Every structure is written in C-alpha cells, then in structure tokens.
Amino acid sequence: MASIDIEGIRKSFGAFPVLHGVDLAIRDGEFVVLVGPSGCGKSTLLRMIAGLEEVTAGDIRIDGKRVNDLAPKDRDIAMVFQSYALYPHMSVADNMSYSLRLRRSTKEKIASAVSGAAAKLGLDPLLERRPRALSGGQRQRVAMGRAIVRQPKAFLFDEPLSNLDARLREQMRAEIKKLHGDLRATSIYVTHDQIEAMTLADRIVAMHGGVVQQVGTPLDLYDRPANLFVAGFIGSPGMNFFEGRYLVSGDHADLKLENDVTLPARRVGGIESGEPATLGIRPEHVVITEGGALEGRVDLIEPTGFGIIMHVTVHDVPLKVFTLNRAMLNPGATVRLDLPRDKLHLFDGEGRRLG
Ligand code: ATP
Secondary structure: OOOEEEEEEEEEEOOEEEEEEEEEEEOOOOEEEEEOOOOOOHHHHHHHHHOOOOOOEEEEEEOOEEOOOOOHHHOOEEEEEOOOOOOOOOOHHHHHHHHHHHOOOOHHHHHHHHHHHHHHHOOHHHOOOOHHHOOHHHHHHHHHHHHHHOOOOEEEEEOOOOOOOHHHHHHHHHHHHHHHHHHOOEEEEEEOOHHHHHHHOOEEEEEEOOEEEEEEOHHHHHHOOOEHHHHHHOOOOOOEEEEEEEEEEOOEEEEEEOOOOEEEOOOOOOOOOOOEEEEEEOHHHOEEOOOOOEEEEEEEEEEOOOOEEEEEEEOOEEEEEEEOOOOOOOOOOEEEEEOOHHHOEEEEOOOEEEO
C-alpha cells in the first residue's frame, strides 16, 4: 500500500481554472473521501492522481515518488468508475483477471486472485456470466473485484454508487467499508453525497469552487465546520443560519437580526461588537421546550418515520427543527424553542468559523 501526496496542484482547462492549488497528504491505508457539489473539481483531482488528466502545476507523489509523468498503467493504482467500465464480451471471471493476464501472471496466481476476490465480494455464482446478465449492484461488485485482484497500491473510486438505487447504495456502501477494513488499502473516494462521505471516510476533504475548504474526520467537519460552506454542506437537513450583527455586553453576546430581534450567541474571539456575523444551529440541536426563550409558528411537518422535520418561523426567520418526538403538531400551532449556546456555531462576515 502507499501514501499519496498532492502538492500545490493546479488545473486549468484552457484559460478556465478548475483547481486553485490543492495540498493533501494521504496516509498509507487511509480512506479519504473528496466531497463537494457538482463542478467543484473533485473528479478532476482524482483523474490527475490516476494519470488520466495532466496537471497544470504541482506534484503528485506515490510513496514519495513523483508520478506526474508516469502513464496510468505504471502508477499501480486501480480505479473504480460510476459506469463500471466492464468489457461486455468477457465473462465476470475474464473481466476480473484481465489485468493479471496482461501482466502475464501464472494461471495459478490468476485463479487464486480471482477466487479470493470473488469470495470476498460474493461473486462465486456469477463468474461465468457476461456483464449484461448482471444487476447494477453485481456489476459494481465485479468492477471492485477487478480492482482488488491487481493488488494495487491504492484504490480510486469515482462516484461508484451513483447509478444504484437508494437501498442498494446503502448496502454497497457498507460493503466498501467492510472491504476497506479487510484490505486496509489506501483509498480515495469521490462523491457529492455527504452521507457517503460521513459514513465511509477516515478523513473528509470538503471542496468547493476548486478550493479545499476543510480536511478532517467526519466528526471534525460535523462538530466544527471551518466555514459556512462546510457547515451548510455537511448534515441533513442542513444547518439553520441567521445573519445579523454580533453584540457584546459584558460576558454575554447576542446576534441582532435585521428586524431587531436578538438571538442568544456565545462569547468568542476574533470579532468585535457590532460586526456582521452568522449564527448557525443544526436542526437536531434545536430544543422544543415549554420554557423556551423563542416563540415559533409551525409552518410544515415532514414525518420521516425516524422522527419529524418541523419547519418553523421564528420572528419572520425560517428554521428547521428535527425531533424524535412524534407527537404531531399541526401547521399553525405555536411552539417554544431554545437554541442551546453550546450547540451554536458562529461565523464572521467572511463566513469563517469563530471560536
Ligand atoms: P461532478 O460531480 O459533476 O463530476 P466534479 O466536482 O467532479 O463534478 P469536475 O468533473 O472535476 O467536477 O469538473 C470541474 C470543472 O472542470 C467543471 O466546471 C467542468 O465543467 C470542468 N471540466 C472538467 N473536465 C473538463 C474538460 N475535459 N474540459 C473542459 N472543462 C472540464
């Protein structure tokens, strides 16, 4: 297995820059997920690591060795695509063994590698089938099997589950995690799905507009998002935000909204009284309680089965609340809410985390 170092990577297509200088050190055996909205440059970064795209500036090192000028086949990396990219005229077994046959491995080695991977992925009964006779999930398993038999230094996944239905995606997600637990192979996984990122990653790299916004464990990003983008992107339903001015009085701080309503804030450094700020709180952290300081009007109830998402208006500001309490409140009802200070996130006028 291998470490992968990305140093000052820039990429432009013609005059159009898509990556503005990315630095990232991926440790041996680590599972790193690149996540971000469509167009943020995550696939381009992955394709450069694979050697499928040239870098405009910067270096990529695999186990310390610069690979910028190495052809994809010489990087010893396996890529699993969303489209599976299987050879339609070959059986599952032949698809899986293709790279080893190219390398002229012995028959015994090939047979043992294929049967080992097939057993891991539950593909034994399917080895003689052609890809068209497989379901989407089975095809994706074959694509992973083909990557595993090569015993590459690292695995790169480009949205591998995007073509699967929600149930199968959940199942395959757990299988990929289990497989990584078994193989401990350095893996880089691209997705726009924050749940996939949260559940799979040792570390998440959140990207936006060709710039890395934050690198950290899933809980780092959830508990201490570095900026408004990460705060809004990670978590579902998304974080609630209130914009206003930060007002300090003694040990206390409040946020004064444009309509003169004040919300409780927290005393943090890096901001002066009177400066613009945004306050954030996750829907699952808003507390519904009779003695709550804020009064809200229920606009809409979305039951999820697991709990309910309540859309509430507080002083003309929309707020989402997630609660496990299934006691149904009807639209139009009044609720009292608390925003616990220790659950508040504060961001400065530029959207950077405070405190
Ligand atoms: P998605 O999830 O939609 O694939 P992404 O974050 O992976 O998005 P990229 O595919 O890396 O984004 O694309 C980043 C930007 O680069 C986009 O604006 C895209 O249009 C542009 N781009 C990608 N490939 C090329 C290319 N070959 N030529 C020109 N522009 C490109």
